[in-house]
Amino acid sequence: MTVTDAAGGPSGTDAIAPSRTVAVVGAGTMGQGIAQVALLAGHRVRLHDVAPGQAETGADAILSRLERLVEKGRLEEDARGAAALRLERTTEIAELADSALVIEAVVEDLAVKQQLFRALEEVVADDCLLATNTSSLSVTAIAGALRRPGRFVGLHFFNPAPLLPLVEVVSGFATAEDAAARAYETARAWGKTPVRCADTPGFIVNRIARPFYAEAFAVHEERGADPATIDAVLRECGGFRMGPFELTDLIGQDVNEAVTRSVWEAFFRSPKFSPSLAQRRLVESGRLGRKSAHGWYPYEDGAERPEPHTAPATEPPPHITVEGDLGPAQALVGLCREAGITVHEEDEDHGTRILLPSGGQLALADGQTSAEFRDVVYFDLALDYRTATRIALSASEVTGWETLRQSIGLFQALGKKVSVIGDVPGMIVARTVAMLVDAAADAVAKGAASPEDIDTAMRLGVNYPVGPVEWGHRLGRAWAHELLDELHARVPTGRYAPSLGLYRQSYVRMKGDQSS
Incomplete structure (x- = not known):
């Protein structure tokens, strides 16, 4: 199936009623969080764990968190008391027989999960929805062990589940549409923001x-x-x-x-x-x-956090010449004028660049390197050049010092800190964003998720400032494809080869627009 059939959310399917019981198997951190969400949505919740004392410990932790919510004024005392009465502990699978939904949050081991759901099939009713919170295993593979895999779905909550709004609703190969739709509506009824996706590696976010x-x-x-x-x-x-x-x-x-x-x-x-x-x-x-206490950075007591490279202050150029449209960086023209730098604009057909008094030039990162040209400094892509507080520049050994100095001074005059990096194609932000746009285009083209759900997932799941689909639209249809094409020419491993999905979005649609 493709989940694009359900873009915008399923309709005609009801959420599981609050009067029905929800079971959560696995009383660890994730299980506790999911159980708390269901509990505050009004369900009777059975928290199950086979480890001696684990269900009791998990339930106590949930009740302690609810008490803290009361203390902070985020939950009424009556609501806390009612929730406490609806929370049950169990170590026996048979006690989950009347559940309308069972969500599993146990160890990430395929055999363990398959064995668990085979046991659940023996005790729950035929209309019970079975769900896994797996983040790395195949929903299809887990369901492959079941007699009725159509009622099996992925419900991937993000940690901490009570706080983070996103839930990925994952349809395995055999998942019935009504099962996925019911899981979606239930997550939405619980106050979450669900997104639909197919059972592909990493789902959407990962x-x-x-x-x-x-x-x-x-x-x-x-x-x-x-x-x-x-x-x-x-x-x-x-x-x-x-x-x-x-x-x-x-x-x-x-x-x-x-x-x-x-x-x-x-x-x-x-x-x-x-x-x-x-x-x-x-x-x-x-x-x-x-x-x-140590990773990329040291965290021992007294350890100092390394500072980013920042160029010392230098004078800006008195004037620049802008040839052509700077595309995603066009805002720099206005910013330079506001900073008192004289800007001459020329409508040129042979490229887009900023000419400096040194005779050198500034160009937006495009996947090429400074070493390939005489006296060129590249500057990185920004989400918003007006609000950005730092800009990266790259130069090579053939770049003139005066050109680099004037480039640094120009961006400093705009109120930006400047980091000079090595001569790497695509720089930092530009190559990262181009790859994110490509990954999203590939996922859409292969039916993994809708464009809307991808952007929602990336904004809510990992706090991206803009969803990759929207970012691609802002940058222009062919921008990411052209940058990756240049990167692929310089690093021909296949990593940067633009996907077919990105090609279709960039050139096929653009040619169609031109012919209409």
Whole structure:
């Protein structure tokens, strides 16, 4: 099936009524969070765990969190008391027999999950919806062990489940449409924002997000910039809430690398998802991030956080000449004039660039390198050039010092900090965004999810400033394709080859518009 049939949300299907019982199997952190969500939605919840005392411990943790909500004024005392009465603990599968929905949140092991759901099939009614919270295993493979796989669906909550709004509703190969629709409506009734997707590796978020980490690690491995500088550029120029190095330190390097490796293996080791050797070495050394007091950054007591590279102050050029339309960077024309820099504009057919008094030029990152041209400095893509507080520039050994100096001074005159990085094609933000746009286009083309659900998932699931589909539209239909084409010519491993989905969005549709 393709989930685009349900774009915008299913209709004609009811959520599971609050009067029905919901069971959660697995009383760990995720199980507790899901149980709390169902409990506050009005359901009787049975928290099940086979480990002695685990269900009791998990239930106590839920009740403690509800008490804290009361103390903070976010929950009425009467509501807390009623919820406490609806929460039950159990260690016996047979006690889940009257459940309308069972959500599993146990260890990420295919055989364990298959065995669990086979046992559940023996006790629950035929109309009971069965769901897995897996983030890395195939929903189709888990359901393959069942007699009635049509009622089986993925319900992937994000941690912490009570706080994060996103739920990925995953349809396996055999999932019936009415089962997926009911799961979707139930998640929505619980106050969540559900998105529909097919059972592909990584679902939406873990699939589309891979380039955000991979491109930063690649720039680091290519000696383009250090982690602190890359993080700062992606935050202060790209608009991302956290940089990939600090984010993976927070997640855990072992956890993040395991997800990357899982998606890579599931896509038959596609170069699009290749893991990072630098991250592998970090994991092998035991530097797992905050939890081990050292990852990309040190976290020991008294450790100083490395600062991003920032160029010293220099004078801006008195005037520039802009040839052609700067496309995504056109806002720089107005910003330069506001900063008192005289701007001459010329309508040229042979390219778009900023000419400097030195005789050199500035150009928006396009997948090429400064070493290929005489006296060129590249500047990185920004989410918004007016609000960006940092810009990355790249130059090579053949770039004139005066051209680099004037380039630094120009952006500093606009109120930006400047980080000069190595001569890497596509720089930092530009190549990352192009790869995210390509990943989204590929997922849409293959029926993994609708454009709307992809953008919703990436904004809510990983706090991207803009969904990759919308970002691609803002940049222009062919921008990402052209940049990746140039990158692919310089790194011909297949990693940067534009997907067929991106090609169709960029050129096929554009040619159709031109002919109409």
